[in-house]
Amino acid sequence: MPPTDRAFRALARAEPGVVIDLVGACDPASSPALEAVTPDDVDDSRLDLPPAPRDADFVARVGDDRVEHVELQGYGDTEFEDRALWYHLVLVLRYPRRVVRTRAIWLVGPPRPLVTVVRRGFVTVEIASYRLADVAVEALFAHRRAVCFAPGARAVGWTSRALCDEVARRLVDEGASKQQLTMALLAAKVGRRYQEMKAALRRLTMLGVVDGVIIEDLVNLAEDIKLEAWEEGLAEGRAEGRAQGRAEGRAEGRAEGRAELLSRLVTRRFGALPAGAAARIEAASPDDLDRWLERLVVVGSVDEVFA
Numbered sequence: 001m002p003p004t005d006r007a008f009r010a011l012a013r014a015e016p017g018v019v020i021d022l023v024g025a026c027d028p029a030s031s032p033a034l035e036a037v038t039p040d041d042v043d044d045s046r047l048d049l050p051p052a053p054r055d056a057d058f059v060a061r062v063g064d065d066r067v068e069h070v071e072l073q074g075y076g077d078t079e080f081e082d083r084a085l086w087y088h089l090v091l092v093l094r095y096p097r098r099v100v101r102t103r104a105i106w107l108v109g110p111p112r113p114l115v116t117v118v119r120r121g122f123v124t125v126e127i128a129s130y131r132l133a134d135v136a137v138e139a140l141f142a143h144r145r146a147v148c149f150a151p152g153a154r155a156v157g158w159t160s161r162a163l164c165d166e167v168a169r170r171l172v173d174e175g176a177s178k179q180q181l182t183m184a185l186l187a188a189k190v191g192r193r194y195q196e197m198k199a200a201l202r203r204l205t206m207l208g209v210v211d212g213v214i215i216e217d218l219v220n221l222a223e224d225i226k227l228e229a230w231e232e233g234l235a236e237g238r239a240e241g242r243a244q245g246r247a248e249g250r251a252e253g254r255a256e257g258r259a260e261l262l263s264r265l266v267t268r269r270f271g272a273l274p275a276g277a278a279a280r281i282e283a284a285s286p287d288d289l290d291r292w293l294e295r296l297v298v299v300g301s302v303d304e305v306f307a
Helices: 003-014 016-026 028-034 080-094 137-142 144-152 160-173 178-190 194-206 212-224 229-248 250-270 277-283 286-296
Strands: 058-062 066-073 099-106 115-120 123-131
Touching: 003 016, 003 058, 003 066, 003 178, 016 028, 016 058, 016 066, 016 099, 016 137, 016 144, 066 080, 080 099, 080 115, 080 123, 137 144, 144 160, 144 178, 160 178, 160 194, 178 194, 178 212, 194 212, 250 277, 250 286
Parallel strands: 066 099, 099 123
Antiparallel strands: 058 066, 115 123
């Protein structure tokens, strides 16, 4: 399970109000109805039976007629639509008299358009998607339990240091849990503000405001998690592609940039390329390169990258 999923599910189970405030910040129109959700309304997120259960990120009953289903996406998941459709259908069967609303909040992505229509045969499901980088930090500040997501949000008029100092102060003032502090560091990583967030928490440690041992444990955890590889890989591939494209054609250049980047990232993570891998990368299509870059973030071995 990817690290952002683990962190978000732990946070959702321990503090469901954080998810309610995050959805309210992303979709203000839904906020009044969601405010009525209590911990007793939060449902079992395990959506099928052992031995191989599937877990949604967050499921809650809203009033008498609705179910709110939220997935947090922190990586490039090519199977997300099929998985979300499956979750949605299971919840419809579980609650045949309620309307099931499925939402996706993207730390890394996003899809376009932001309302994703998934069609499989005669079944059609709409997934409302939100990109954290498009949500204003002020909206998250207004929903105080969602402040831990602010380091990954849109911050017009804020320097990274000022934003992270403000987030750290608000988290401490609210008595933030370890789960919230972990999510703040992960959101800062995908928002390219990790160093500033880490420094802000350490400054509070020096002032004796927060426990330095806890902060260092969370920093070590966050630094062990490589969230940026998928997004950085595509960005660097596009940049190298543009440079090559001026001489040899934009499309060919982008492919070469991604191929070089993929070789570098695989070598950095797993060591020397296995026999035949270099030839496969050189001969790969742009779609293959993108798929392997996305897979590199979530697999545990070099063989799985090229499976």
